[in-house]
Amino acid sequence: MSDPQSGGSFGASLREILADKMAFARHQEANLAPDTVAALGARIRETGVKYIYYMIPTLGARTVAKVVPAEHYERMLRKGIAFHRTALTDLQTSREGELIGGGVEAHEFWGLPEPETFQVLPWDPEVGRIFCTAYDPPHLGEDGGRLIPLDTRALFTAAHRAFSERTGLELRSGLEPEMTWVGPGIEVVTKDDQSPAYQVENLEKMRPVFKKVISYGQALDFDMIQGDYEDDGQIELNWNYDRAERTSERMTTYRQICKQVARELGLQASFMPKPYNGKMGNGCHHNLSLWRLADDGSAENVIEDGRVELHATETARQAIAGMLLHTPGSMLVMGSTVNSYKRYWDAGQFAPSGADWGLDTRGVAIRISANGRMEYRLPDASVNPYLSHLYLLAAIEHGLEAQMDPGDPGVPSDAIAGVVVPNTLGSAIEAFEADEYLMAAMPEELTRIFLQLKRDEWARYCGQITQWEFEQYWEAIP
Numbered sequence: 001m002s003d004p005q006s007g008g009s010f011g012a013s014l015r016e017i018l019a020d021k022m023a024f025a026r027h028q029e030a031n032l033a034p035d036t037v038a039a040l041g042a043r044i045r046e047t048g049v050k051y052i053y054y055m056i057p058t059l060g061a062r063t064v065a066k067v068v069p070a071e072h073y074e075r076m077l078r079k080g081i082a083f084h085r086t087a088l089t090d091l092q093t094s095r096e097g098e099l100i101g102g103g104v105e106a107h108e109f110w111g112l113p114e115p116e117t118f119q120v121l122p123w124d125p126e127v128g129r130i131f132c133t134a135y136d137p138p139h140l141g142e143d144g145g146r147l148i149p150l151d152t153r154a155l156f157t158a159a160h161r162a163f164s165e166r167t168g169l170e171l172r173s174g175l176e177p178e179m180t181w182v183g184p185g186i187e188v189v190t191k192d193d194q195s196p197a198y199q200v201e202n203l204e205k206m207r208p209v210f211k212k213v214i215s216y217g218q219a220l221d222f223d224m225i226q227g228d229y230e231d232d233g234q235i236e237l238n239w240n241y242d243r244a245e246r247t248s249e250r251m252t253t254y255r256q257i258c259k260q261v262a263r264e265l266g267l268q269a270s271f272m273p274k275p276y277n278g279k280m281g282n283g284c285h286h287n288l289s290l291w292r293l294a295d296d297g298s299a300e301n302v303i304e305d306g307r308v309e310l311h312a313t314e315t316a317r318q319a320i321a322g323m324l325l326h327t328p329g330s331m332l333v334m335g336s337t338v339n340s341y342k343r344y345w346d347a348g349q350f351a352p353s354g355a356d357w358g359l360d361t362r363g364v365a366i367r368i369s370a371n372g373r374m375e376y377r378l379p380d381a382s383v384n385p386y387l388s389h390l391y392l393l394a395a396i397e398h399g400l401e402a403q404m405d406p407g408d409p410g411v412p413s414d415a416i417a418g419v420v421v422p423n424t425l426g427s428a429i430e431a432f433e434a435d436e437y438l439m440a441a442m443p444e445e446l447t448r449i450f451l452q453l454k455r456d457e458w459a460r461y462c463g464q465i466t467q468w469e470f471e472q473y474w475e476a477i478p
Contacts, residue, residue, distance in 0.1 A: 322399020
């Protein structure tokens with residue numbers, strides 16, 4: 001068994017991946033294979049696309065892109081896009097005036113397209129999109145040609161591939177993205193202390209929204225499966241589970257779909273974790289399963305063993321223990337904003353606040369809601385899905401490597417019993433730094449810059465005078 005202080009097998013593998021100086025060259029060579037160039041050209045011509053967004057998700061779960069006339073696809077396969085490196089950290093300037101992620105003197109990164117990700121945007125069939133992977137340019141010499149760890153999409157994809165090679169397992173996930181819509185015609189009226197959840201009349205008010213969101217999702221290869229109304233203006237539309245990087249990519253796309261639908265309907269669509277007190281926050285539960293891969297391409301869900309009663313297999317228990325043990329250290333990822341933690345303070349709104357697990361109970365961090373899946377309930381709708389899956393995968397592998405025991409539902413093992421979940425962004429920052437395993441497992445540049453972004457956000461919040469303070473202290477002191 002590898003040393004946990006070095007981040008285990010997970011950390012060793014990531015260090016090897018990020019040390020590969022030939023990553024850019026291999027990607028470029030694959031892009032320029034005659035069959036690849038011809039296939040992308042044929043797709044562009046048959047769809048009639050005239051413009052293409054070349055896109056990369058950022059550390060903060062946004063997306064940066066350049067738009068390029070479609071006929072330049074071969075040039076883009078060779079050269080890709082170039083941005084200042086701090087675009088990957090949302091071009092955020094600190095309170096002290098420093099451009100986080102390298103400052104103004106930071107060099108550019110190069111993003112090579114992944115032609116298999118080409119899709120046509122259903123709201124404008126003349127526009128397509130392709131995801132790219134970010135590299136340090138080869139002309140940097142010793143530092144060039146490597147994958148940039150701030151590209152969380154590419155980092156998770158590489159980490160997951162290596163995890164599967166080591167363990168024979170694949171992580172699959174399905175997300176439950178809740179969000180809040182506001183605007184004319186969708187206002188809700190209810191009796192005092194009565195929830196508007198699930199009522200068909202409220203779904204009817206949202207009919208223009210869900211029809212467009214579902215149809216756009218289906219056009220972009222989502223297998224849309226169900227949706228419901230949950231609280232004032234809050235709906236949740238779900239798509240089928242898949243390999244975790246595909247699920248993450250669809251979450252990135254889903255946000256773009258919702259923003260486009262809001263523009264078309266004259267509404268506002270928000271993924272803010274906790275817009276209102278006394279109402280449910282916008283969570284993004286991660287439903288996770290592990291599948292053992294066979295040589296013939298088949299796969300078996302090892303979270304399931306055929307029993308009818310709700311249960312967790314030994315593999316599931318070890319994975320659960322790893323996730324619970326590292327919940328404090330990963331909360332900065334799962335709840336990445338100041339507002340995220342308001343979800344956990346508002347009692348009675350179904351948001352978990354402890355590192356515990358159970359069978360079909362909504363007050364825990366991880367529940368077995370159905371045989372074959374583990375529902376991790378802490379992430380909220382602002383989450384970077386690539387980063388959340390990366391941290392969950394590292395925690396799961398630690399649990400499997402160490403054969404951890406989570407205890408029984410409601411009776412945590414000694415290893416889990418003392419785990420305390422942070423309840424503010426400030427305490428999450430401290431817990432993030434204190435998790436030696438995760439800090440060693442993840443790339444130093446990623447954790448350093450993520451911490452800088454979150455410390456800056458926390459400092460900005462702590463320095464703001466709020467209306468609540470005026471109401472409490474303006475007249476009431478002394």
